[in-house]
Amino acid sequence: MTLPNALQTGIEELVHRISPKELERSARALSDAYRAGGSSAERAARTPVDIAAYLATRAPATFAAAADVFKRIRELRPDWSPTSMLDLGAGPGIASWAAAETWRQIATVTLVEAEVEMARAGRTLARTGSEALQEASWIVSDAGAPGNNADLVVVSYLIGELQPVALDQLVREAWTRTTDTLVIIEPGTTAGYRRTLAARDSVVAAGGSTLAPCPHDAPCPLPADDWCHFSVRLPRSRTHRLAKDAERGFEDEKFSYAVLCREPHERAAARVLRRPDLRPGHVVLDLCTRSGLEGRTVSRKDGDAYRLARKSAWGDTVPGA
Numbered sequence: 001m002t003l004p005n006a007l008q009t010g011i012e013e014l015v016h017r018i019s020p021k022e023l024e025r026s027a028r029a030l031s032d033a034y035r036a037g038g039s040s041a042e043r044a045a046r047t048p049v050d051i052a053a054y055l056a057t058r059a060p061a062t063f064a065a066a067a068d069v070f071k072r073i074r075e076l077r078p079d080w081s082p083t084s085m086l087d088l089g090a091g092p093g094i095a096s097w098a099a100a101e102t103w104r105q106i107a108t109v110t111l112v113e114a115e116v117e118m119a120r121a122g123r124t125l126a127r128t129g130s131e132a133l134q135e136a137s138w139i140v141s142d143a144g145a146p147g148n149n150a151d152l153v154v155v156s157y158l159i160g161e162l163q164p165v166a167l168d169q170l171v172r173e174a175w176t177r178t179t180d181t182l183v184i185i186e187p188g189t190t191a192g193y194r195r196t197l198a199a200r201d202s203v204v205a206a207g208g209s210t211l212a213p214c215p216h217d218a219p220c221p222l223p224a225d226d227w228c229h230f231s232v233r234l235p236r237s238r239t240h241r242l243a244k245d246a247e248r249g250f251e252d253e254k255f256s257y258a259v260l261c262r263e264p265h266e267r268a269a270a271r272v273l274r275r276p277d278l279r280p281g282h283v284v285l286d287l288c289t290r291s292g293l294e295g296r297t298v299s300r301k302d303g304d305a306y307r308l309a310r311k312s313a314w315g316d317t318v319p320g321a
Contacts, residue, residue: 001064001234006128007097008237011055014121015239018052026053051092051121056239059094061253064234065185066098066156068315069257072212073181074102075317077265082151084108085132086177088143088170089158091115092122093133095185099152100130109136110148116140144173153178156185159195171199175206181261182208188229188254197228200258208260213315214288215267221292228273228288229256230315268317270294275314283309287318 003011015023026049073080082103087096090111100106109132113119119140126133139147143158153174159167175182184199186192197220200210210217213228222228231254270289277284282299283306298309312318 001067001232003060003063003237004097004101004129007059007063007094007125010125010128011059012237012239014124015052015056018049022049023053023056026050027057030054030057046115046117048117051117054118055092055121059092060234060237061251062091062094062157063098064232065253065255065257066095066154066183067102068230068232069183069185069212069255069259070098070102072315072317073183073259076211076268080180081105082180084148084150084179085110085152085154086147086150086174087111088147088153088155088174088177089113090122091118091157092125093136095154095156096133096136097125097129099154100133103152104130106130106132106152108148108150109133110139110150111136112139112141112143112147114140114142144170147177149177149179151180152183153181154183154185155199156183157187159184159186159199160192162195164198167195167198168202171202172206175203175208175260178260178262181211181259184258184260186256188227188231188256190227193227193229193256196256196258200260203258203260208262209264211259211261211265211267213257213259213271215270215290221288227256229254231255268319270318272312272314272316272318276309276312278310282306283312285309285312285318 030053083105085096085099085106087093090113093111096109096111119138123138126136155174182203184196186196204210204217231252233250233252235250270287272285273288274286282297285296287294287296298306300306
């Protein structure tokens, strides 16, 4: 899940205006804010130094998570071609970049972002993006501000600081703006999962239908001490490593998400909830199915099912479960 070359180049141009010491100090502060507040790191980014730190350290992870979620949507709805997008709490528009890479048919993009400096950076980055990004409308306001209705509405890493009443209000507003599909993405923490689940439950109660990751609209079957989340691995650029003072050339971004549609669509029969346990001669899968949780052992003698199970990954769908 690498950043598009144009986006990576634009980020580096903005980041390199900041001294390495300032960048590392601000990156550390943003990392602390992210760990403390869940999805609130970009809300804490208000100065050019903060924006640069966010772009260097959090933008790649945000892009990777959004791109992975959009990939899951395409797997289930390969013929769907959204032409409009509304990005609420857009930050510098990273989720919009991921959507534009996934669906080239998107022609109209509206981004709502409260922080002036974030919106300014987003406009700068968009100059080298798709035509839709270059011509996108930016609204500098809270995410609850009026915006255009859109086929695809995204609320990405936004609701971490909201109290339950405010969260429900924002989700309802987002759903009102959604003509087809609403995507909620949050950090893959217990708190992030619970916020995502609350958003999903609110939309389902309002008549929406879950497309992913759940293969059903029923309450989450996980026990209270567990949480549904997924992971995507992304490469770290040199800029990313310097900002984080990190040696590894990659990192894993864990996230929770919900995809909700106006109309029901064919869902996965089951989804893999953990990394598959590969053992000699068999594979153990933890699944969420249409009828609840299931632990499944697939042995070599199961033929094609075994070969598919060995190739399956955390977050994948399982056909014919």
